[in-house]
Amino acid sequence: MDVANSTRVIFIGGRSGVGKTTVAAVASRLLAERNVRHAVIEGDNLDHAHPEPWRAGIHLAEQNLAAIWRNYRRAGYDRLLFTNTVSVAQVDGLSRALGGDVEAKAVLLTADDATVGDRLRRREFGPAVEEHLSRSRRAADELDALDIAIRIATDGRTPTDIARQLLAAAEWLDG
Structure with missing residues (x-):
């Protein structure tokens, strides 16, 4: 691996309400406590537009990720925590967008319907609750069918406990 142009990334995926953003924030704090240089990107914001660009086959999320990550790389960052519901299903495309040599870990956070609800x-x-619950259930069904090695249940656990498990599973707590 070309260390000068390498990126280590954890793609954190999971249904709505599973805790992706919260766990990434806590993982970021844990890394900061160890003085590990890293960035956090909330993938949902990379193509949040109406009409949805991805419905028209426009890969705006990947294009925006590539542009943003170039700036982070220029500033010396080589580790990324990336959150997005379906990121674990798009590891190849998102890794290409990062450029260079990429060591990617896909982590699927899970929770049961009661916890997510x-x-x-x-x-x-208001009415957004039922829409989110329905969309979350559909996403869970699709994500559960994927062959993802690292799955972490979030039910009844603290964000700190989950973040520690995530970082350990991705082998980011070494040294």
């Missing part, structure tokens, strides 16, 4: 009801309001 509780979390989404605290986060969403």
Whole structure:
């Protein structure tokens, strides 16, 4: 691997309400405590537009990730925590967007319907709750069918416990 142009990335995926953003924030804090240079990118924001660009076959998320990551690389960053519901199903394309040599780990966070329902009801309001619950259930079915080696259940666990397991599973707590 070309160390000067290499990237280590953890793609954190999972249904809505599973804890991706929270776990990434805590993992970032844990890495900062160890003085590990890294960046966090919330993938949902890379193509949040109407109409949805991906529905028209426009790969705006990958294009924006490539542009943003170039800036991080120029600033000396070589590790990335990337969150997005389906990122674990798009590892190849997202890794290509990062450029250079990429060591990617896909981590699927899971939670049961009751846990997700509780979390989404605290986060969403009005008719959006049912829409999010329905979309989350569909995403869970699709993600559960994927062959992903690292799966971490978030039910009844603290974000710190989950983040530690995520970083250990990705072998980022070495040294």
